[in-house]
Every structure is written in C-alpha cells, then in structure tokens.
Amino acid sequence: MIDARAAVVFAEGADPELADVQVRPPADDEVLVRIEATGICHTDVSVSARWPARKLPMVFGHEGVGIVVEAAPGARAAVGDRVVLTFASCGGCANCLRGRPAYCAQSTTLNMRGDTGGALSIRGNPLRGGFFGQSSFATHVLARPANTVVVGSDVDPALAAPLGCSVQTGVGTVLNAMSVGADDALVVFGAGAVGLSAVMGAVIAGCAHIVAVDPIAERRALATELGATAVIDPAVDDAAAVLAALPGGGPTAAIDTTALAPVIAGALAALQACGTLALVGLGALTAELPVGLVMAKGLRVRGVVEGDGDPHVFIPRLAELWRRGELPLEKLVTRFEFTDFDRAWSAAKGGRAVKPVLILPR
Missing domain, CATH: 3.90.180.10 (Medium-chain alcohol dehydrogenases, catalytic domain)
Structure with missing residues (x-):
C-alpha cells in the first residue's frame, strides 16, 4: 500500500x-x-x-x-x-x-x-x-x-486542472454542442467557472454578441474582461428588456448553468424563434416547460454533459487553445x-x- x-x-x-x-x-x-x-x-x-x-x-x-x-x-x-x-x-x-x-x-x-x-x-x-x-x-x-x-x-498543472470538468463543460457546450458562430447572439446565465468558460468559448467561436448574466459584480467584470459584449445584473437590470434589444429581438442561443427553474423559464422566453437552450447546471431536478412557447417559436432544449465531447480529443484541444493565448485560464x-x-x-x-x-x- x-x-x-x-x-x-x-x-x-x-x-x-x-x-x-x-x-x-x-x-x-x-x-x-x-x-x-x-x-x-x-x-x-x-x-x-x-x-x-x-x-x-x-x-x-x-x-x-x-x-x-x-x-x-x-x-x-x-x-x-x-x-x-x-x-x-x-x-x-x-x-x-x-x-x-x-x-x-x-x-x-x-x-x-x-x-x-x-x-x-x-x-x-x-x-x-x-x-x-x-x-x-x-x-x-x-x-x-x-x-x-x-x-x-509545458502545461501549468494549476491551469490544466479545470480542463477535466468545468472548462471542458463550458467551452465544449459552445463549440461542440451548440455550434454557434458569427451570426449568433449567446447569453450565459451564471458566471461561475462553467459560465465564464462558455464566454471564452463564445469568443473562440466568434459570436457577434455575448451576454453574461450574474448578480456578482466581480464576475460580471471578469466576464467583460474575457470578452462578453454585455453583462446583466439580474437583481437590478431588466434582463428581458436588455436581451430583447439584441439584433433579431433576442439571443439565438442560451446556456443555463444555474439550474434554477425561474432562470430557465426566463432563458426560454428570451430566445429568438428557432433558438437553442443548453442546460448544464446541477440543481433543480424538475422545472416547468412552457410547451406552447417552445412549439410556437420552434425552440430547442437540450442537456449537455461534460461539454458533449470526447475528453481524449477535446482536452488536448483546450490545452492547445491555452498555448495560443485563446483560453486565459489564469483569470x-x-x-x-x-x-x-x-x-x-x-x-x-x-x-x-x-x-x-x-x-x-x-
């Protein structure tokens, strides 16, 4: 032993x-x-x-x-x-x-x-x-x-550690599961490690508009530093109005990291027609689904586990993105x-x- x-x-x-x-x-x-x-x-x-x-x-x-x-x-x-x-x-x-x-x-x-x-x-x-x-x-x-x-x-172990879960989940949700690009507006609910990783993923994907929603000022500031084009304080701002002002009348894609039923409902309501909501948070096991809204707007709701990728392929890719300065994990x-x-x-x-x-x- x-x-x-x-x-x-x-x-x-x-x-x-x-x-x-x-x-x-x-x-x-x-x-x-x-x-x-x-x-x-x-x-x-x-x-x-x-x-x-x-x-x-x-x-x-x-x-x-x-x-x-x-x-x-x-x-x-x-x-x-x-x-x-x-x-x-x-x-x-x-x-x-x-x-x-x-x-x-x-x-x-x-x-x-x-x-x-x-x-x-x-x-x-x-x-x-x-x-x-x-x-x-x-x-x-x-x-x-x-x-x-x-x-x-050459990879700093302290920076490589979150590649195993949180960074893999956030970046992978954007790059693997959602396949967003320059024509998309993405909103991320929750600016923790997974949500901020999603912001970095959206920058890598070239999303035109990247919005981070979080009640903590320091995390909103970090989201901006990482490339978010707008941030929302849900305790103060009218999130629905801010998102509705995006080109096309709302985001084309949303990621929920909070697993809070009211947040999930707000994310669905904010999406443009044919938009996609990815659920990655662990928390509420059930939430009401507004079936009429989902059907009328042609929305897609999907769960994403560990960034929807093969870690033997995706983690080396993340390490290479870090080497190129596109994934500032140290932040x-x-x-x-x-x-x-x-x-x-x-x-x-x-x-x-x-x-x-x-x-x-x-």
Whole structure:
C-alpha cells in the first residue's frame, strides 16, 4: 500500500478533513498518479453535502492533474506522463463507441456512486473513493485509461486542472454542442467557472454578441474582461428588456448553468424563434416547460454533459487553445496550498473564488 494524504468526508453534511490514507498499487490497466493540482468544482461541494452516511467515509475531487508514478501492464499512459483526470466511462457501450463517452450507459455508476473496491483505506478500514473515477482530493490516486488524458509537460498543472470538468463543460457546450458562430447572439446565465468558460468559448467561436448574466459584480467584470459584449445584473437590470434589444429581438442561443427553474423559464422566453437552450447546471431536478412557447417559436432544449465531447480529443484541444493565448485560464484560477484545504473549500462554498485550485506538495 502507498501512504497518501486525502481530504475525507467522515460525517453526513460535514466538510472534508485532511487525513492519512493508503492507496493500493495499480492493477490491470490502472495508473497511480501523484497529484500536482486539483480543482474544487461546485459538483464536489453540492454532492458531498448530501452524500448519505451509509456511504461514508468518502473522498471527493474530480479535476486532478498529476504525474504517472506507476503503471500496470495494461495502462496506456506511461510513467512520467503528465495527465489530466476527467470523468469515467465504460468504453464499450453504444455511446462510448460512437465517441460520446459523456453519455456512457454506465456513467452514474462509474462517476457518482463511489467505489468500495479496495483502492483506498484508512487506518486499516475501507474508504470509499472513485468519484468520477479518481477522487482527486488526495496526494495519490488511481485512474484508468478512459479518464486519463496525457497533456504536455509545458502545461501549468494549476491551469490544466479545470480542463477535466468545468472548462471542458463550458467551452465544449459552445463549440461542440451548440455550434454557434458569427451570426449568433449567446447569453450565459451564471458566471461561475462553467459560465465564464462558455464566454471564452463564445469568443473562440466568434459570436457577434455575448451576454453574461450574474448578480456578482466581480464576475460580471471578469466576464467583460474575457470578452462578453454585455453583462446583466439580474437583481437590478431588466434582463428581458436588455436581451430583447439584441439584433433579431433576442439571443439565438442560451446556456443555463444555474439550474434554477425561474432562470430557465426566463432563458426560454428570451430566445429568438428557432433558438437553442443548453442546460448544464446541477440543481433543480424538475422545472416547468412552457410547451406552447417552445412549439410556437420552434425552440430547442437540450442537456449537455461534460461539454458533449470526447475528453481524449477535446482536452488536448483546450490545452492547445491555452498555448495560443485563446483560453486565459489564469483569470479563473485562485491557487491554494493543499494544507490550506479548509480555506479553499470555504472559498468554493461561499463563491469567493471562481475556480479554487489546490496545489499539492511535490
């Protein structure tokens, strides 16, 4: 067993605590990764808060970046490779074979249920992990080929970490799922890490009008810095009137990252005829659908998971966009030492950092 350090949730509703743990050696096609940096995502915060007591203790984290230090015989990555860890997929279902692993038939089991297969232990007792196939709130983790993407050694680990989920989701929703371009007006509801990534994606796509809606002034300012042509404070501005003033009478495309039913309703009402709304936020499980409006205007509503792409293709593309200066990830990231986990977690919960990234000791 390998000695490691991890942020562990011990009690239902409790915040993670740093603790000494053990990780077994890699087997079959696994690699052992020494984590260099890992992002804290809203999904980590929201899922851990409602994780049931019967499935504790548990390690979360799903935006890990690190160096492969040990590889089993069937592994694809080699010792010394820097890898971005992303969501897990089975590789054998119809969607995986079609290059759509985000919609893997085994996605819920592989990503959201936790694993008690003996990969982790604490004080000789089983410790649940395998969140998104990684549980990267730890100094060392096991991962498999489907969720291990090799990137160049030139990529800053702290900037590469959010490529595994939030940046992949936001940019991918624009470039992969919506296919917008110069003739489009895109509105993004919620300027967190995913929403601001969508703004960057819209700039890359060349959208003529990019509108960000968020109640936090600092995030609206950052959206403008990243290329938004207009911003809306929903607590003060008449969002419907501002959007209706866009050429054509409204946006052609909208992205909701909030998962708030009233926001979703407002997004649909704002769209031009034949417009598209992409739902990427985790929150409300149900919301009313104005069927008459959707039909009358020919609207399209679709869900998007992890940017609708193949991470082995899309994450290297994102890294190249960063190299070319088209994806200024440094504007999203706030760095925290792993030993300062409590402060980073508090910043994530309180929305005081767009993308907190933990830097682990070498």
